[in-house]
Amino acid sequence: MFVPQGCGQQGLDLSQQRLAISGTLGAYFAGLLERDHIYVDLAGQVDAPAPPSLAHLPPLERMAWALNHPRGPRALVIAAEGGMGKSTLAAQLLRCLLAQHDFDWLLGDSAKQARVDVASGTVYPLQPGFWSVDSCFAHLRSQLGLPPGNSSSTRDIADRLIGRRTVIVIDNMESIAARDELLRRLGPLLGRDVRAVITTRTVAGLRTFTQRAMVVHLQPIVGADELGEFLRWHVEQYSSIQPFMRSTAEQAMSSAQQVELLARTGGIPLLIQLVYTTVARLSWSYLEALPRLYGSELLDFLYAERWQELAAAGPAGTCAQELLFAVAKAQVQGVRVNARHLQEWAAHGHTLALLPAAIDLLSERFLLINSDRDAGDFSLFPSLVAFVLAAQQE
Amino acid sequence: MAPDATDWEALAALMDRLAEPGVGPSGVAAEEWQPLAQALDSFVAAQNWAEIVHLRLLLVPLFGRDSVTGLPLLRRIDDCALEAAGRLGRHADLGHFWGARGHNLHRQGFHKDALAAFQSSVRHYTEAGEPEPALRSYYMQALCRRALGDAAGALEIVETVLAQTPQEDAWRGNPLQVRAWLQRDAGDLAGAEISLKNALALQAATADPDILVAGTLADLGEVISLQRRGAEAVACFEDSLAGIRRHRGQYNRQEARTLLKYAEHLLRDRRLDEAKTLLDAADDLIRAHGEYYDLMWRLEAAYSRIYLQRGQFAPALSKLRSTLRYRRLLQLPMRHRLRLLRKRLGLP
Numbered sequence: 001m002f003v004p005q006g007c008g009q010q011g012l013d014l015s016q017q018r019l020a021i022s023g024t025l026g027a028y029f030a031g032l033l034e035r036d037h038i039y040v041d042l043a044g045q046v047d048a049p050a051p052p053s054l055a056h057l058p059p060l061e062r063m064a065w066a067l068n069h070p071r072g073p074r075a076l077v078i079a080a081e082g083g084m085g086k087s088t089l090a091a092q093l094l095r096c097l098l099a100q101h102d103f104d105w106l107l108g109d110s111a112k113q114a115r116v117d118v119a120s121g122t123v124y125p126l127q128p129g130f131w132s133v134d135s136c137f138a139h140l141r142s143q144l145g146l147p148p149g150n151s152s153s154t155r156d157i158a159d160r161l162i163g164r165r166t167v168i169v170i171d172n173m174e175s176i177a178a179r180d181e182l183l184r185r186l187g188p189l190l191g192r193d194v195r196a197v198i199t200t201r202t203v204a205g206l207r208t209f210t211q212r213a214m215v216v217h218l219q220p221i222v223g224a225d226e227l228g229e230f231l232r233w234h235v236e237q238y239s240s241i242q243p244f245m246r247s248t249a250e251q252a253m254s255s256a257q258q259v260e261l262l263a264r265t266g267g268i269p270l271l272i273q274l275v276y277t278t279v280a281r282l283s284w285s286y287l288e289a290l291p292r293l294y295g296s297e298l299l300d301f302l303y304a305e306r307w308q309e310l311a312a313a314g315p316a317g318t319c320a321q322e323l324l325f326a327v328a329k330a331q332v333q334g335v336r337v338n339a340r341h342l343q344e345w346a347a348h349g350h351t352l353a354l355l356p357a358a359i360d361l362l363s364e365r366f367l368l369i370n371s372d373r374d375a376g377d378f379s380l381f382p383s384l385v386a387f388v389l390a391a392q393q394e
Numbered sequence: 395m396a397p398d399a400t401d402w403e404a405l406a407a408l409m410d411r412l413a414e415p416g417v418g419p420s421g422v423a424a425e426e427w428q429p430l431a432q433a434l435d436s437f438v439a440a441q442n443w444a445e446i447v448h449l450r451l452l453l454v455p456l457f458g459r460d461s462v463t464g465l466p467l468l469r470r471i472d473d474c475a476l477e478a479a480g481r482l483g484r485h486a487d488l489g490h491f492w493g494a495r496g497h498n499l500h501r502q503g504f505h506k507d508a509l510a511a512f513q514s515s516v517r518h519y520t521e522a523g524e525p526e527p528a529l530r531s532y533y534m535q536a537l538c539r540r541a542l543g544d545a546a547g548a549l550e551i552v553e554t555v556l557a558q559t560p561q562e563d564a565w566r567g568n569p570l571q572v573r574a575w576l577q578r579d580a581g582d583l584a585g586a587e588i589s590l591k592n593a594l595a596l597q598a599a600t601a602d603p604d605i606l607v608a609g610t611l612a613d614l615g616e617v618i619s620l621q622r623r624g625a626e627a628v629a630c631f632e633d634s635l636a637g638i639r640r641h642r643g644q645y646n647r648q649e650a651r652t653l654l655k656y657a658e659h660l661l662r663d664r665r666l667d668e669a670k671t672l673l674d675a676a677d678d679l680i681r682a683h684g685e686y687y688d689l690m691w692r693l694e695a696a697y698s699r700i701y702l703q704r705g706q707f708a709p710a711l712s713k714l715r716s717t718l719r720y721r722r723l724l725q726l727p728m729r730h731r732l733r734l735l736r737k738r739l740g741l742p
Contacts, residue, residue, distance in 0.1 A: 145681030159716040
């Protein structure tokens with residue numbers, strides 16, 4: 001096999017790079033790089049084109065081949081709507097490439113959804129498209145030990161990259177204004193030794209670039225087998241914090257339930273996780289009561305529904321809402337939230353006694369992910385970060 | 395997490411954590427800095443100058459080591475502390491803060507600004523009636539003058555300082571080290587070796603010798619390497635790295651400096667692949683947080699030399715261009731620039 005089985009399943013030790021990566025790619029992406037077993041390979045989910053000679057390879061291997069081959073595409077674009085797992089797939093690929101020492105450097109930027117004034121802690125939501133090309137390249141320069149530059153030339157970056165196999169990650173490119181300008185400046189940097197991995201919700205308007213790139217689309221889960229495999233992975237990953245899922249998982253889903261779950265969620269992995277968690281907590285009748293919304297509308301509905309549940313859950317629920325905001329704010333700042341951070345936060349707000357209950361409320365609603373049972377490593381899905389910050393502004 | 399205005403215990407604990415060997419400021423996430431930022435903001439808003447000075451004094455270990463001095467937050471704290479100490483008329487603190495700023499500017503390669511900072515430091519220490527730290531800030535001006543091509547001015551300062559420092563004072567090792575650099579610059583390698591060995595003997599007797607000794611060992615290795623005694627040179631470099639790595643994460647710039655000198659030794663032996671491996675390691679240590687442009691141009695020059703010796707002229711030219719870009723930023727004098735550059739590239 002070109003890529004060993006299980007490649008990328010082990011998390012990376014970011015070590016001395018943690019501050020740099022969390023500050024530019026964000027705490028969520030940095031967490032994806034560090035956690036074990038973030039990804040489950042489902043048949044038909046990843047649509048990665050390949051020449052006939054490589055069609056037999058699994059999608060992840062095709063992508064790795066593309067980025068490694070001297071004449072392979074200089075950029076890999078992962079396109080899908082929110083909740084499909086673009087960042088997860090990108091992180092899995094990068095983990096594999098870095099673990100195999102196929103690349104030396106990981107640089108990049110993640111377009112932010114909000115800006116936090118570090119001194120005052122005030123959060124300013126950003127309009128889509130705010131994150132600029134100049135700020136993206138400023139981040140790249142700072143990661144390379146270059147002084148801030150104010151010209152559109154990237155010759156200084158190119159000279160620094162000589163001799164180092166580098167992958168440049170642009171996460172959430174749809175949030176960047178003037179994407180054409182970004183790609184125009186990025187293009188000359190790419191070559192045999194420097195490749196780009198870009199995640200985006202849409203490739204519309206990028207035809208010229210994508211003709212030279214490998215475009216990978218994520219497909220919704222449509223089959224019962226794939227759904228079952230995905231849910232088994234979900235239960236395995238999260239049952240330690242959501243033990244009620246085990247009893248639901250032990251009862252085989254009926255065909256009707258499988259069909260209904262896929263139909264209501266559109267097969268979007270994050271929506272499946274949110275809905276299944278609630279079904280496990282309440283009952284399958286929850287599924288029938290879901291409004292007929294799809295995609296991002298359903299996602300917003302599910303988040304709003306949980307937000308209202310928290311509001312009605314007394315002091316622990318209020319604490320949980322405030323905790324969500326604190327974690328969302330930290331995530332936007334590029335920080336990781338561990339157990340000590342939460343305890344200090346709760347102590348400062350005199351809610352230490354409510355903290356365990358608040359965390360339980362959030363965990364059982366699949367709103368707070370903890371990837372480290374010992375030291376704690378808490379994060380929110382990026383879409384939830386946007387929802388929480390918007391809710392706090394109202 | 396916003397600490398109370400008087401939650402100094404939490405801030406001190408934070409500083410201890412950031413100063414842990416094996417962790418280092420680069421190894422923690424951005425959240426760890428938040429309490430510092432919020433404390434500063436509250437003190438500034440309240441115009442609590444004494445607390446600002448107190449906060450800056452808490453950060454002495456971070457400013458004294460060299461792994462993240464490019465962080466905007468640390469620069470902001472330093473700026474506010476200078477203003478606060480000025481308002482309070484605390485000349486001793488001003489002498490200290492200007493001296494520390496000079497050290498960091500010098501490490502980054504902004505030697506003219508560093509020189510001005512050390513001159514301010516001397517003035518304030520003198521005003522505060524503290525001759526010994528004033529002498530040390532005066533001594534640091536020698537490093538800046540040498541970097542700017544003023545060897546005669548640097549030597550005058552070094553000899554003046556040595557004349558005022560008792561023979562038995564362990565700190566004497568520092569000006570001896572700079573004398574060694576000047577001797578090496580002038581081609582007196584044997585004299586430089588003697589000066590460095592004398593410096594080592596004194597520095598080893600200080601209370602916390604690891605980093606001082608590591609820096610001098612790297613210089614000694616370089617001088618011995620230039621005299622073509624390879625095995626001895628390698629021993630010096632390895633001992634230097636061992637000393638620095640006992641404080642892993644805290645002295646990234648020093649570690650990169652030793653790796654660079656080690657790589658240059660290997661280049662002299664045309665062991666190009668091994669040299670590149672060390673340069674890559676040095677690059678990874680310093681590129682992200684310190685803005686150590688003075689070291690960056692030396693790294694790029696070494697890379698250029700590797701590519702030149704491999705016959706890869708396009709990448710050699712790219713790295714030369716990168717070298718010159720950094721040197722233009724640092725406003726290094728042209729004649730001095732070219733002389734040092736020729737030396738770094740191994741050209742006659």
